[in-house]
Amino acid sequence: MKTQYRTMGIDDAPFKFRDRNVSVVGAVVRGNSYLEGVLKTEVMVDGRNANKKLSGMINNSRFREQIKVVMIDGAALGGFNVVDIGKLYKDTGVPVITITRNKPDYTKIKSALRKHFKDWERRYEIITKNEIFRIKTKHNPIHVGLAGITLNKAETIIRQTTLRGALPETVRIAHLIATGITKGESYGKA
Amino acid sequence: MKTQYRTMGIDDAPFKFRDRNVSVVGAVVRGNSYLEGVLKTEVMVDGRNANKKLSGMINNSRFREQIKVVMIDGAALGGFNVVDIGKLYKDTGVPVITITRNKPDYTKIKSALRKHFKDWERRYEIITKNEIFRIKTKHNPIHVGLAGITLNKAETIIRQTTLRGALPETVRIAHLIATGITKGESYGKA
Numbered sequence: 001m002k003t004q005y006r007t008m009g010i011d012d013a014p015f016k017f018r019d020r021n022v023s024v025v026g027a028v029v030r031g032n033s034y035l036e037g038v039l040k041t042e043v044m045v046d047g048r049n050a051n052k053k054l055s056g057m058i059n060n061s062r063f064r065e066q067i068k069v070v071m072i073d074g075a076a077l078g079g080f081n082v083v084d085i086g087k088l089y090k091d092t093g094v095p096v097i098t099i100t101r102n103k104p105d106y107t108k109i110k111s112a113l114r115k116h117f118k119d120w121e122r123r124y125e126i127i128t129k130n131e132i133f134r135i136k137t138k139h140n141p142i143h144v145g146l147a148g149i150t151l152n153k154a155e156t157i158i159r160q161t162t163l164r165g166a167l168p169e170t171v172r173i174a175h176l177i178a179t180g181i182t183k184g185e186s187y188g189k190a
Numbered sequence: 191m192k193t194q195y196r197t198m199g200i201d202d203a204p205f206k207f208r209d210r211n212v213s214v215v216g217a218v219v220r221g222n223s224y225l226e227g228v229l230k231t232e233v234m235v236d237g238r239n240a241n242k243k244l245s246g247m248i249n250n251s252r253f254r255e256q257i258k259v260v261m262i263d264g265a266a267l268g269g270f271n272v273v274d275i276g277k278l279y280k281d282t283g284v285p286v287i288t289i290t291r292n293k294p295d296y297t298k299i300k301s302a303l304r305k306h307f308k309d310w311e312r313r314y315e316i317i318t319k320n321e322i323f324r325i326k327t328k329h330n331p332i333h334v335g336l337a338g339i340t341l342n343k344a345e346t347i348i349r350q351t352t353l354r355g356a357l358p359e360t361v362r363i364a365h366l367i368a369t370g371i372t373k374g375e376s377y378g379k380a
Contacts, residue, residue, distance in 0.1 A: 025371070033223050034353070035363055038370025061375055163224070173225055180228025181215070181371050185251055 003031045003160040006066045008094075009170025010054065011073040011190055012043070013182040019045050022078035023182060024053065026070075027174040028063045032161045035173060037063050043078045046116070050081040055091040069095045069157055073171050073190050075104065075127055075145060080113060082126045085147035095148035097158070099171060101189075103143050104132060139166040165189075193221045193350040196256045198284075199360025200244065201263040201380055202233070203372035209235050212268035213372060214243065216260075217364040218253045222351045225363060227253050233268045236306070240271040245281040259285045259347055263361050263380050265294065265317055265335060270303060272316045275337040285338035287348070289361060291379075293333050294322060329356040355379075 008028050015022040026039035041057040043050045054072075058064055075098045076082045085096040106128060113120035130145040135155055146154055161168040167175075167190050175190030198218050205212040216229035231247040233240045244262075248254055265288045266272040275286040296318060303310035320335040325345055336344055351358040357365075357380050365380030 023371075035225065035366060038366045038376040040371045040374055057374070176225060176228045177367055177371070181213075181230045181367070184230055184247070186228040 005068045006030050006036065006063060007157065007161055007168065007170045008039075008058070008061075008063065008067050008070045009073070009168060009172070009174040010070060010077075011171060011174040011178045012077040013178040015045055015078060015182075017045060017079065021045065023178060024050075024057075024077055025174045025178040025181070026057055026061070027170050027177060028061075028067065029161070029170045029173060032163050032169050037061070038177060043081050045081070046079040047081045048119075050077045050083045051087055051091070054083065054088055058088075058092045058094060064092070064094065067094050069097055069149060069154075071097045071099055071158075071168055071171050073167075073175060074098060074100055075130075080117065080123055082123050084126045085130060085145060089148035096146070097149065097154050098130075098145040099158075099167065100143045101140065101166070103134070137162065137166040142166050195258045196220050196226065196253060197347065197351055197358065197360045198229075198248070198251075198253065198257045198260045199263070199358060199362070199364040200260060200267075201361060201364040201368045202267040203368040205235055205268060205372075207235060207269065211235065213368060214247075214267055215364045215368040215371070216247055216251070217360050217367060218251075218257065219351070219358075219360045219363060222353050222359050227251070228367060233271050235271070236269040237271045238309075240267045240273045241277055241281070244273065245278055248278075248282045248284060254282070254284065257284050259287055259339060259344075261287045261289055261348075261358055261361050263357075263365060264288060264290055265320075270307065270313055272313050274316045275320060275335060279338035286336070287339065287344050288320075288335040289348075289357065290333045291330065291356070293324070327352065327356040332356050 008026050010026050013023040021042040024041050028037035041053045043053045089096050171190050176186040180186035198216050200216050203213040211232040214231050218227035231243045233243045279286050361380050366376040370376035
């Protein structure tokens with residue numbers, strides 16, 4: 001059966017810590033390959049507005065009603081602008097999956113947050129409140145956080161929307177666009 | 191036979207005439223659907239640097255050796271920043287196809303150039319020096335200008351790299367990215 005539902009992948013662009021804002025790109029893909037839409041917003045580097053910006057981007061999109069799930073590359077954008085995916089799901093009605101290649105190292109994250117942020121406890125709480133699940137792929141395993149969706153369904157969607165490598169096409173494409181528009185040419189792995 | 195060669199589609203972003211520069215996006219697609227790279231440059235609105243910027247973007251790309259053809263949405267970028275495709279082909283070694291939905295109206299173009307540019311004759315000469323061919327598609331016909339490639343080969347490539355509608359995927363995707371990153375959400379037809 002050919003998969004024809006739409007997913008939105010989200011990734012942030014490369015940035016320097018002296019930058020105030022960083023571009024965040026959303027890619028809407030039908031099935032496992034057909035790019036239908038490109039969205040862009042900006043979030044503050046190490047800021048606190050990721051949720052507001054993402055829910056705005058999703059809710060204002062003409063694709064909102066059609067998106068089965070949003071997949072975010074990572075649990076934070078622009079450094080430690082952490083995404084509360086439970087709240088994002090609540091605010092948009094669209095289930096959310098965060099995807100990382102490596103299992104988050106909470107000890108390291110905690111120590112980095114403590115060092116840099118007065119409100120480190122709040123950020124740490126958001127980052128750690130969702131259970132992280134390990135999903136096998138044909139390549140390396142990936143690690144996901146979930147809101148509004150079961151692990152079983154998330155696994156199915158990730159499998160159906162991944163064409164090559166370990167990451168769903170939406171996430172791979174969002175990464176290509178975010179790096180390309182910022183650096184002049186896309187590079188690296190999502 | 192599955193088409194696996196790479197093409198690069200190029201489109202400019204929407205702009206206002208008071209803008210100094212406009213974003214120009216290159217999309218590298220393998221076969222008729224797999225996005226492999228995203229490139230970006232900027233050209234001056236109504237400027238004269240389109241050739242220099244495009245050849246720089248193409249020659250600096252790690253995909254240059256692999257690109258069979260570059261397909262540009264239109265014969266000029268950022269208004270009347272006209273592209274000399276013969277020169278672009280000479281400077282990059284990559285054949286070039288310009289694609290427009292409508293047949294260019296040279297009377298209208300001439301009168302617009304005369305009105306706005308001191309160097310209108312030079313721009314008009316560049317725009318008109320390539321013969322324009324009409325190509326039938328499953329949808330509406332398109333009009334192409336060619337450099338470094340025969341009409342026959344251009345027709346084959348356009349047919350093989352078009353998935354839906356009248357335009358090759360590279361051009362469609364470059365358009366989605368260029369409008370999306372500028373306006374917040376992609377829209378309209380390439």
